[in-house]
Amino acid sequence: MIKSIHTVLAANRGEIARRVFRTCRSLGIRTVAVFSDADAGAPFVQEADVAVRLPGSASAETYWNADAILDAAARTGADAIHPGYGFLAENAEFAEACAARGVTFIGPPPAAIRAMGQKREAKALAVKAGVPVVPGSEGAVDDAALAKAADAVGYPVLLKASAGGGGKGMRIVRAAAELPEAIAAAKRESKAAFGDDALLLEKYIERPRHVEIQIFGDAHGNVVHLFERECSIQRRYQKIVEEAPSTALSPELRAAMGDAAVRLAKAIGYVNAGTVEFVLGPAGDFHFLEVNTRLQVEHPVTECVTGLDLVREQIRVAEGHPLSFTQEQLKLDGASIEVRLYAEDPGAGHLPQTGVIHDFHLPARDGVRVDSGVEAGSDVGIHYDPMLAKIVGFGPDRESARRRLVAALRELSISGVRTNRDLLLRTLDDQAFVAGDLDTHFLERRFGVELVAPPTDGALALAALAATLRSHAERAARAPVPTVTPRFRNNPFADECTAYRVGDREVTTHHRVLRDGSLHVVVRGGADGDAQTLVVSNLEVSERDVSFEANGVRRAARVTRADDATTVLVDGVLATFDESPRFPERRVAAQEGGYAAPMPGKVTDVRVKVGQAVRQGETLLVLEAMKMEHPIKAHSDGTVEALLAPPGTQVDPGTILIVVQ
């Protein structure tokens, strides 16, 4: 029976909500977004036909709030919900609740979600379906059984949270002596992350590759596979680079893994899109890991090599249509590589970064697909996953896809938050990557602990030059007589100087305008403090884009300035400087010796205690004078050191009332 969908609610946010809406629009389906307070201004909200606010910002109150989402569907007449990935995508209860309300859940049946949700049960089902698994413990096991299983499969072994994913609770154990401590730690993490400390143990495969098979089933019993994706390059067990096809698969191995995945899917009555994840050993041995019962983040990689729209196929299958293709009709065409752009600092343990994105600029190019959740002006908060965008390069072969992707990343200008852009570029340009020599320890193996190299002195000098040229043009445009030589001096005794800092490195530029309108710029900086003298002509500035000719070399740069930070993209290098403001804003200095009474009066209320931590702006005490209350507020964060005027004290102006350190 076909049940036509006319309105889809995306129970998600960011790039995946936009992705779902894009297909819905092409199919003429009405779109509904749900959004948290923090996402009120996000692009996916603007792009939906209707958007419903889910009050609050925490995930639990909003995108994980099944009742609120179902209510939003009812209020907007949505007859289907696409869960995207994460949040409620693999929540069987939610899928059931949708069905109970007569709303089509665009995803697999609740039973399949439930069956694959528990790793041990999933593994048992795989074994039953004749799919190879990593040898290890089976079923819930206690510490002693875990130790016994470890001895049976041989070290090294891997401990995992039974309920988990995303690398939480995972531990590699290389010797029996390390096992008890590792079990304890893994249990703690698992309990904290999933509320369940059940663990499982398996043989640890050295230099493993992560290869997954995209499967698709319909309600008529058809299941096909859409080939593989290799996602070996990961940081903290999170994928950052994905590609199809994998360089490790022969046609025979591809067919064998595809058959295994389809077998398992059929065994559990799988419908809609799913992914069977395998670990691939160096000898071509593959072992089942888990099934993701949803559309994957990295699905564009498959779309680029099959020419399919997976979301469209998901909707059709959810409507009850049979698959629009057979296994035989599916062809691998070309190659594609995806990178995930994260707001995180690879130089500081991949710490998520927050802030306002002042610039997000990536020109459209052939063979490049961008699925982005953000745009210039977006606010990256603390509440959700810090992935900003997925950028995919595709072409007739892997090398052309790689080169297109590298070129795209080199053109990407992003400012306001730190990202892993440089790490992605370094990965794509690495010899081992070019050769297809991958494994899940790629980053540590190739780059060690220093994942990103700081920009070279030459690159910084060029970036500083571009930044100075943009400010020069801006100031020149504000001149009272715009056509007078910019920054005209009849007595040019000193050049204009600007200082730029990156960490503890400083670059300075000194510039002046020459009579023919060109600029004379001296750039100093870097370790050796070498000075470079440049004559710049043909300067053109339009908004953020700056182009110029320096000593005969024409260059284009993009310069974004916000909050005293300047981000420059030039020749593929993205550098962010702290620009020393010419006239720094004054900060209120803490009063030496404490807070004095501003006028004569009586202390009526003391709101803090000695030793208490206070925040800037917090009221410390209240002074009453001339019938009015005057709150004395903290200028800065600190700790109360002494209270010198208890309530009721009459004070003269200048009397120290309280000391905060």
Added chain:
Amino acid sequence: MITASESTLKGGAVTELGVRKSQRLAEVAMENHLPSISLIESAGADLPNQSKIFVPGGQTFRDLSRSSKARRPTVCVVFGSSTAGGAYIPGMSDYAIFVKDQAEVYLAGPPLVKMATGEVADNEALGGAEMHSRVSGVSDYLAEDERDGIRLAREVIAHLHREKHVPVRGAVEPPRYDADELLGVASNDVRVPFDPREVLARVVDGSRFSEFKPLYGTTLVCGWAHIHGYPVGILANHGILFSEAANKGAQFIQLCNQTDTPLVFLQNITGFMVGTKYEQEGIIKNGAKLINAVSNSTVPAITIMTGASYGAGNYAMCGRAYGPRFLFSWPSHRIAVMGGKQLAGVLDIIQRESADKRGEAVDEERLGVMKQMVEGQIDLESNAFFATARLWDDGIIDPRDTRDVLGLSLSAVYNAPVTGTTSWGVFRH
């Protein structure tokens, strides 16, 4: 108008020329209705020379006060010690900003206080920035440091919300001729003339010059043009002034006053023509008409000294005494009542006539030395650097900068209303 005391010279003490320079700057601010910002660190009057400063120097404070009355805001940033006279500058300014731990402002410092009253005074308590900001109220803003002082001054200026009324300007075309060539046009010898149109072609917008009466009184080139989009009426010498040229100039100035058009004078003048024919033609009354027009014109005038400036020609072409809003000189400029050679020649004739009367022989050697001395002295005192050191101009400029200097000057003059007059003195016809 920004002025700053040079505290590395005599502690920023005001000298005799300093008084005159600051009075000229006050005049520029007044005529062009400019707010003024003074950056002060001054020991006050240069005491050993107090007799040359004390009496005229009083005008500085009167100017500040009158500036405030005329709603031309005055902002003062005190960077260091500003004693006595220096103390009145923040005292008389509309806005006073004192730099913490640096500004010291008092009528009398601790030594003079001790002399006067016997009080042993503490520097900070007597005139520190904190004291003046918290206790006396002489300071309106306490700056954390010098940069912060400048930032505060910018903040003050930003909230003045002054509006400037400038004429509507279209797209500005640069001159079609290269300004670098002005170095070849300018003449280092007043006897070698140059056509002022060669200068205008390298100064005015699009090298477009609409010449007035091009066939009449050809030694004074008059006409209209735009400079950085500002309309101007230009008077430029092309040789000696004859009667026709003087009459043409007077008429042209009247026309510019009718249309509220600012004037630009390019001086390169060795004087009015002399001789029986010219006296009989009335060169005096005709020259007087030009001087009358220059004197009573009310549109702003800007004068550029491009070469010679001798005799009454200096006056007729809006020399310093005729109150141009700005006056700048090229380095090749020469200025005097007459040229050294001419003066020496006159001396020669007079000496010979006098010897003749007395029936004595001329002492050729003595006369030669005398002529040489006079010529040398006049030449020395005629050069542009001698002139600029005496405030006869507002500065020497690179001839190639003439266009930009005029553009900025015109921008400045439009801070005040630009209005011509119809009332003139008596013209003798």
